[in-house]
Amino acid sequence: MxxxxxxxxxxxxxxxxxxxxxxxxxxxxxxxxxxxxxxxxxxxxxxxxxxxxxxxxxxxxxxxxxxxxxxxxxxxxxxxxxxxxxxxxxxxxxxxxxxxxxxxxxxxxxxxxxxxxxxxxxxxxxxxxxxxxxxxxxxxxxxxxxxxxxxxxxxxxxxxxxxxxxxxxxxxxxxxxxxxxxxxxxxxxxxxxxxxxxxxxxxxxxxxxxDCVLPVENQALIDIIRKRESLDARLEAGQRLPSSITSKGSKAIQGKSFDQMNGIAANLLLHLTSSMRFEGPLNVDLNEITTNLVPYPRLHFLVSSIAPLSTSGRLVQRPQSINQIFTEVLSRDNQLMKASPSSYTYLACAFLMRGNFCTITDLNQNVSRIQQRLHMVHWNTEGFKTGLCHQPPLDSPLSLLCLANNTCIGSRFASMKESFSKLYKRKVYVHHYTEYMDPGVFEDSCCQVDDLIAEYAALEVLRPPDTVQRLKSVLSNI
Ligand SMILES: Nc1nc2c(ncn2[C@@H]2O[C@H](COP(=O)(O)OP(=O)(O)OP(=O)(O)O)[C@@H](O)[C@H]2O)c(=O)[nH]1
Ligand SMILES: [Mg+2]
Missing domain, CATH: 3.40.50.1440 (Tubulin/FtsZ, GTPase domain)
Known part of the structure; x- marks a missing residue:
């Protein structure tokens, strides 16, 4: 059915x-x-x-x-x-x-x-x-x-x-x-x-x-495109091409570049849904993602990364081993969110592979290999979910999506709250909002986000002292 x-x-x-x-x-x-x-x-x-x-x-x-x-x-x-x-x-x-x-x-x-x-x-x-x-x-x-x-x-x-x-x-x-x-x-x-x-x-x-949110940050997409362009340029011509994206000005992420950015976001969706859209030896349904990756109902924000990354729709030329792809997917450069999962705690993690040149054994071997590198929460040290769909994406023979439920997202919410507070304490533009809503909605939403930050921070307690220190300072700013 x-x-x-x-x-x-x-x-x-x-x-x-x-x-x-x-x-x-x-x-x-x-x-x-x-x-x-x-x-x-x-x-x-x-x-x-x-x-x-x-x-x-x-x-x-x-x-x-x-x-x-x-x-x-x-x-x-x-x-x-x-x-x-x-x-x-x-x-x-x-x-x-x-x-x-x-x-x-x-x-x-x-x-x-x-x-x-x-x-x-x-x-x-x-x-x-x-x-x-x-x-x-x-x-x-x-x-x-x-x-x-x-x-x-x-x-x-x-x-x-x-x-x-x-x-x-x-x-x-x-x-x-x-x-x-x-x-x-x-x-x-x-x-x-x-x-x-x-x-x-x-x-x-x-x-x-x-039930589950995949946050994608525009700045992460911009950085991916910029890096990709300079890498492609170096590979193809031995020199840097001027980037179509500059870091300043409102037009920087409009026009053609939205198209490229959306291509990356669409790839995330294509990958995530590939198990539903095609037959595969180890299909992972969307409901399995929530069952396996969301241990607490509210902590359902998953940081995603993809390897290899293609931004232009062109075929990924560089041959890559499965080991390389696993290493790359854990690199910050491949994340669709600007955060540092490796410095924080993983509550659970999924590795979903697309393509013909990978077996379930390859997947399991690689998960065992990288398992030591990731700091898993103590009650879920085996919290890895793997998936394999044999239909590859259009631009690469193999592609890996990593979805991480990681406490690093709490620090992203803390910086979101900081930007909010900068505007809100001066009451800038508030009257445009209160034309439609009760002013209390601002306060209630702040409390909700503060709770989220605190809930993620509470799961960090078993980390080394520097991380705990950093989280304390995040919490003291709430
Ligand atoms: N990645 C990406 N970001 C976009 C795109 N279009 C707009 N944005 C970003 O989305 C935010 C603005 O939201 P929009 O989606 O344009 O707004 P909207 O939902 O149509 O809402 P209104 O125009 O206010 O009715 C800004 O942060 C933009 O940078 C897009 O095609 N791709
Ligand atoms: Mg609009």
Whole structure:
């Protein structure tokens, strides 16, 4: 029986990353089918509906046995933005056939980079129609397993409407897992002045209403692209190419580079869902990720890293051994979040491999090899989950995703809180928020995030003295 996943794309960033995901997912399925031609099977059905458009209204064709033909594929997705531009572009582009009118909601003014406008105004305004779209998708599923939210935390719609939708899902579909890929703004370079407010207000909701969050930080993506470009340039021409990304100015991460950044975020999603989308010898379902990696319900933020990293969509040329890939995936350069897991404590960790040239024995040997290097919490020293899907990604014969539930994320929340406090103590822009929400929401959300920081810090107690000292100083700033 298929186990379906419904993707919810909220705001500009969520929809742009979604677009990349669907584009590459279709290409991966085409590559997997090869010359034999694709059929509609349970794996494909986890992310797509198969519709016969010759009927009015169109009829859905379920996978039956091994030879159900593909008619017209529709993404199991709901697209939401309080502006029209990005969704309209998506509907006009090459993916237009993948979505129909029942799958999207747009407004025209946007949420003005204001979480409160998204959460308290647009959320309730569209509550009924959002639920109706989700119900329509859910009713076509045989065994709906998870919702997958794609959004940024820095703006107003992805953060505000996105977290409002999470609450709706929690109330209406309490048994279906809620995963989020949440894009954290770059601390060094973000053009949204209110992003510290939006990030903190959303993080409080993510802690409460998501089952699992994969935070991706824009600054980490920028750094990956920059390093990749200079490495490629050195490899290819023996000299440095000028980077298309500069570290200053609001335009630095816009335009073409968002495209590259979104490619990396989409790779994370493709990798994570590959076990659901393809057959494999050691499939790891999304629900197994939460079961194995989330020992405490609120501590569900997983730091991810991928190796090898390709940013341009070009084939990764350098031949790499499985050992090299394991070493690389644990390097800071390959993380999608700027944090230092190796200096902190792992609560659990997953290694999910894609590709043909790896066996379960290879995986287990490598996990034993690196196990000594990672500081695991004392009650879960064997807390490693491995997965193997034989369908490789498009750009490399082998690829490894590491998901770490690590206390280092607490320090990232502490710096988020610091940026928030800098603005909040001067009450900058607060009146834009209190136009829509009770001022107490700021205080409550701060308490929620403080609790999260303290909960992660409490798990650090068995670390060497320098780490404990550092955490004490983090806690004293709360
Ligand atoms: N990685 C990535 N980040 C993006 C993208 N688009 C916007 N961002 C980041 O997301 C934050 C702004 O959020 P948006 O997604 O543009 O805002 P929104 O959800 O549409 O909300 P409103 O425009 O306020 O209605 C900033 O931190 C941007 O740097 C994107 O395509 N990719
Ligand atoms: Mg927008």
């Amino acid at each position: 298929p186990r379906e996943c419904i993707t919810i794309q909220a705001g500009q960033c969520g929809n742009q990353i979604g677009c990349k995901f669907w584009e590459s997912a279709l290409r991966e399925h085409a590559a997997a089918a090869g010359n034999q031609g694709a059929v509609f099977d349970d794996a494909l059905s986890s992310f797509f509906r198969n519709v016969d458009t010759r009927y009015k209204p169109p009829r859905e064709i379920k996978p039956r046995g091994g030879n159900t033909p593909i008619l017209s594929l529709k993404a199991r997705a709901v697209l939401i933005d309080m502006e029209e531009g990005v969704v309209n572009q998506l509907l006009k582009g090459q993916l237009s056939d993948l979505f129909d009118k029942k799958q999207y909601i747009t407004d025209n003014s946007g949420s003005g980079n204001n979480w409160a406008q998204g959460h308290e105004f647009y959320g309730p305004k569209y509550s009924e129609s959002i639920l109706e779209k989700i119900r329509h998708e859910a009713e076509s599923c045989e065994s709906l397993q998870s919702f997958f939210m794609l959004h940024s935390l820095g703006g107003g719609t992805g953060s505000g409407v996105g977290t409002y939708i999470l609450e709706l899902l929690d109330d209406n579909y309490p048994k279906v897992y809620r995963f989020c890929t949440s894009i954290f703004p770059s601390a060094e370079d973000d053009h949204v002045v209110t992003s510290p407010y939006n990030s903190l207000l959303s993080t409080a909701k993510l802690a409460e209403h998501a």
